[in-house]
Amino acid sequence: MANILVVDDEKEICLFLRHLLSDKGHIVTICTSRQEFDQTKNDGTFDLAFLDVRLPDGNGLEILKDLKSIQPFCKVVVMTGYSTVKTAVEAIKLGAYDFIEKPFDDIGDIEQLTERLLTDGAVPSQDHVHDLAARIGCFIGQQEEMNQLFSLAYKFAQKNVTVLIEGETGTGKEVLAHFIHEASLRADYPFIGVNCGAISEHLLESELFGHTKGSFTGAAKDRKGFFELADKGTLFLDEIGEASLTTQVKLLRVLETGEFMKVGGETVLRSKSRVVAASHVDLHNAVSKGSFREDLLYRLDVVKLTIPPLRKRVQDIPLFIEDYLRRHGFKLMFTEETLELLMSYNWPGNIRELVNVIKRAVALAEGETSIITPEHLPQKITQHAPGVLETAAAISPAVPKSTGFDSFLDQWQQEIRDMWKSEDITELQLVLDSIKKLETETIQAFIDKSLRKTVGNRKKAVEGLGITMRKLRYYLNEKK
Structure with a gap:
């Protein structure tokens, strides 16, 4: 049994929820205005609240803030119509757990x-979001804005609403769209981009809607379009701002009615797919x-997620590089100086550019060294941060704080x-196998230490180690 608060100016909805929830053994308190809420909010502790975002004498978001400040552990579900779904997005940012659309389609969903909300451990944790992201190779990191972004994406993934993703080129808009698909109830159906x-x-137009045989030169047979192929899955429309005005008109019709026709066709088809759109340009501009088209933007901009550059x-x-190297099986290490340079660069190409830089560094180091130094970076990065090497070297002369060899020795x-x-x-x-492993790990550790000390200069490293260059290559390539 739980204490549940319902705040809605529609008395029919209040009576419906009271009847539905009381039958489940819960105690239900009804408020039909902001004034009634103010008189009731301090009367007891609520486990769950259903809150309408529009009241005649108050703003639902203000009530949400008030309720969360008084009872931070009360889980809140906002109730909204289609035209106020964007308000529901703001409500979730303010601490609401979920939203439901009116009129209610399925009592069972409520x-x-x-x-689910009244069961301990039922609310997905941040770890759950990170686990799903890791499973599909999606990096979130520790930055607060990115964590909030993916938490919001996770909550709206299971809703049948259109999502618009904005962000500069290379920020990972398609990756976020794929995350939304995997977190949704459509995960078992196709994801098409x-x-x-x-x-x-x-x-x-032909790719999106398909075409009939003979509809244009080269149309040798009927062909299904992406809307039809996506079926009940997700259709990701990247760079939607580049679509022509003619195509935009047809996209608007699909979003409004779910209906479309193939190029050259006469039969009206229905789409059951969910649209996630993305653009690197500001569509309002x-x-x-x-x-x-403004009317198309209105249909797309129901839930807008913006990826920071x-x-x-x-x-x-550094965390992204570590994750990338681990996922691809590369046993390499970036020196502190190299990371300093990467972190001081402006990254106009964002994550896509960073991945290309990592791939380049890995290719240059392959078969030569396990240490990535500034020598493996493109000039555009090193020339934008003069003095970084000297500063980093003065603070920490190329030897990392921990190589992991100490823990290996303890374990051995x-x-x-x-x-x-x-x-x-x-x-x-x-x-004998254990001794062999000790030999291999010890040799590798001392070689790595020398390469860090010489900032990847193999000639100086072999002089200090007292071995030949050929021997160094053997240990790097054969003894790993």
Whole structure:
């Protein structure tokens, strides 16, 4: 049994929710105005609240702030019509857990949502969001704005609403769209992406809606379009701002009615797919310039998610590099100086540019060294940060705080000690394998240390180690 608050000026909805929730054994308190809420808010503790965002004598968002300040542990669900879904987005940013649209389509959804929110551990944690992102190779990082962005995307993923993603080129708009698809109830259906700016106007219409045999030169047979192929899945329209005005008209019809016709066709088809659109340009500015339809923007801009550029989250660059190297199986390390240079660069190409820089560095280092130094970076990065190398070297002369070798030694010693103290007879081969592993790891650790000390200069490294260059290559390539 839980205490549930309902705030809505429509008495029919209040009576409906009271009847529905009371039958489940819950105590329901009804408020039909802001005034009634003010008189009731301090009367008791509420476990859950259903809150309308529009009241005749108050703003639902202000009530939400008030309620969360008084009872921060009360879970809030906002109730909204289609025209106020954008308000629901703001409500979730202010602490609401979810929203439901009026009129209610399925009573069972309300019952399931109520029980889910009242069950301990039912609310997805930030770890759950990160786990899903990691599973599909999507990096979030530790920056607060990115974590809020993905939490918001996760909450709206399971709603049947159109999502508009804005962000500079290379910020990862398609990656976020894929995350939304995987977090949605459509995850078992297709995810199809199309770049509206990379296809000519005539071909784009055919790609989106399909065509019939003979509808144009080269149309040798009927062909399904992306709206039809996406079925009940997600259709990602990248660079939607590049679509022609003619195509925009047809996209508007699909979003409004779910209906479309193939090029050259006469039969009306229905689309069950969900649209996620993206643009690197400000579509509101495009509307003012006449290159984008205002009515289409209204249909697309139901839930808008904006991805921050990489230059605003450079502190996550070392974590991104570590994640990228791990996922691709590269046993490499970037020196502190190299990371300093990467973090001081402006990154006009964002994550896409960073990935290309990492790939370039890996290719240059492959077969030569396991340490990525500034020598492996393109000139455009090193020339934009003069003095970074000298400053970083003065603070920390190229030797990392921890190589992990100390922990390996502790573990190895414990394993050998366990073998020695065991009452059973230990196979000698196990001992020899352990000693061999110690030799390999020790040699590699001292080589890595020398390369860090010389900032990747192999000639100086071999002089200090007292070995030949050929021997160094052997240890780097064969002994790994």
